[in-house]
Amino acid sequence: MDNKERADLGDILKKAKLKVRTDNQKTGFCEMLAHYMNEAGYSCKSLASIANMSEATIRRMKNVDDYMPTREMIISVCVALKLSIYDSRVLLRKSPFRLQEDSPVDAIYLKILEYEGKYTVHEWNTVLRKISASIWLKEISMLCMMLALSLCAYSFEVDN
Numbered sequence: 379m380d381n382k383e384r385a386d387l388g389d390i391l392k393k394a395k396l397k398v399r400t401d402n403q404k405t406g407f408c409e410m411l412a413h414y415m416n417e418a419g420y421s422c423k424s425l426a427s428i429a430n431m432s433e434a435t436i437r438r439m440k441n442v443d444d445y446m447p448t449r450e451m452i453i454s455v456c457v458a459l460k461l462s463i464y465d466s467r468v469l470l471r472k473s474p475f476r477l478q479e480d481s482p483v484d485a486i487y488l489k490i491l492e493y494e495g496k497y498t499v500h501e502w503n504t505v506l507r508k509i510s511a512s513i514w515l516k517e518i519s520m521l522c523m524m525l526a527l528s529l530c531a532y533s534f535e536v537d538n
Contacts, residue, residue: 460495
């Protein structure tokens with residue numbers, strides 16, 4: 379192993395140790411959001427722009443411990459920050475929300491998070507609008523919902 383490989387491996391290990399320490403600390407939602415924003419290099423203003431939220435809302439989420447963002451707001455921030463599914467779940471665990479795989483709506487949110495920032499909040503909102511009537515009327519099965527979500531996401535790849 380040469381020096382460059384050792385340095386790369388050392389960097390990977392440092393990041394992994396930092397991630398474990400950060401996840402295991404007694405930090406709340408605000409601290410975790412601030413951590414992920416700093417890690418990604420986003421200000422409240424820049425995150426608000428790409429998360430399709432107001433700057434004031436992002437500031438409240440980041441600074442006010444008793445502020446209660448909605449589950450959708452947190453998902454939007456996770457997508458905007460391009461968090462991994464692991465980091466998204468860490469942030470969600472710091473909130474009162476849990477995503478349940480047996481819930482149709484939560485399953486869609488989990489599927490969105492699995493794409494780990496490949497698409498923007500705006501693109502996901504477009505996809506969700508395309509399939510929302512069928513979802514909310516419960517006219518299609520979970521399998522069809524996931525297929526529709528995957529096909530809509532695929533259409534972004536083909537169009538771009």
